Amino acid sequence: MRYVLGMLLIWPLVVWGQADSAAATALKNLAWQVGPTEGRIADKATIKVPEGHVFLDATNTRRFLELQGNPPVDGHYMFGPQTLDWFAVFTFKPSGYVKDDEKIDPDALLKSLKESDGPGNEERKRLGMPAIYTDGWVVPPHYDAQSKRLEWGLRLKAENGKSVANYTSRLLGRSGVMSAILVSDLDALTANTQDFKASLNQFDYVSGEKYAEFKQGDKIAEYGLAALIVGGAAAVATKKGFWAVIGGFLAAFWKVIVGVAIAAMAGLRSIFKRNKP
Numbered sequence: 001m002r003y004v005l006g007m008l009l010i011w012p013l014v015v016w017g018q019a020d021s022a023a024a025t026a027l028k029n030l031a032w033q034v035g036p037t038e039g040r041i042a043d044k045a046t047i048k049v050p051e052g053h054v055f056l057d058a059t060n061t062r063r064f065l066e067l068q069g070n071p072p073v074d075g076h077y078m079f080g081p082q083t084l085d086w087f088a089v090f091t092f093k094p095s096g097y098v099k100d101d102e103k104i105d106p107d108a109l110l111k112s113l114k115e116s117d118g119p120g121n122e123e124r125k126r127l128g129m130p131a132i133y134t135d136g137w138v139v140p141p142h143y144d145a146q147s148k149r150l151e152w153g154l155r156l157k158a159e160n161g162k163s164v165a166n167y168t169s170r171l172l173g174r175s176g177v178m179s180a181i182l183v184s185d186l187d188a189l190t191a192n193t194q195d196f197k198a199s200l201n202q203f204d205y206v207s208g209e210k211y212a213e214f215k216q217g218d219k220i221a222e223y224g225l226a227a228l229i230v231g232g233a234a235a236v237a238t239k240k241g242f243w244a245v246i247g248g249f250l251a252a253f254w255k256v257i258v259g260v261a262i263a264a265m266a267g268l269r270s271i272f273k274r275n276k277p
Helices: 021-028 058-066 106-115 117-126 186-202 225-230 233-240 243-254 265-275
Strands: 002-004 037-041 045-049 053-056 076-081 086-093 132-144 149-158 163-172 177-185 203-205 259-261
Touching (some): 045 086, 117 132, 177 186
Antiparallel strands (some): 076 086, 086 177, 132 149, 149 163, 163 177
16 A cells, blocks of 8 residues: 655655565554553543554654654654554644634645745755655645634645645644644545544543633744644744744655555554454
8 A cells, every 4th residue: 555644754755565574573563552442642632542443652653653764753643443544643742822813815825835845845855855846735724613623635746746645634722733644545535534534533632731721821822823734833934034944944844745555564454353352
């Protein structure tokens, strides 16, 4: 299967192809938490893991992503079905309370994203990574004031001309924002997006971290909803005139794709089946 992942700090194409047995064994040996159970995310939130689904804590997610050719990064958590037809990667950013009273202009945001391709790709080139270009919205950005979720799907074009998409959900909290990014086979993106969004209904911030629990004196984020789409801190850096120093680096990573042929996943599925009572 070929997967697409949009998240911070992901290196380009890694092919498992000929089934690296050592990597397959390492994947199988991860501390998979099999549902029904509850996954804890950064001591900020929880997600119910129903039967037929799995969860990895930060330590094991770090290794999981590393085994796919990504640099080791902390503070990430993986959730998905045992079939591994898709999975999601969660990470929390303590940016502060993001005010949600900003109007979103999809056309203006898309223009801004395309303009960031230049400096972002210059930094990617310096790091030996292929260029990525913004192509358009798969799903225009939209915000649900009731669930406090900001979501969008972006179509990206790789240097080789291949078009891919990533789907991102930002879940607003009292002290920051939880990012949940879908990893899916492109052919099943629509169906998997629906499953992913349904799974987010099992996500909840812990007591004291809910958006509605904001109190005067809490840290306020320097940016609003639009900046969460165009790169968060990178957008702030642009406004402050530090794009070449800060914004270019962040833009090189925040909208990134990677294709991975994960032959070893079939072995994981058989392990999950054997673990069933």
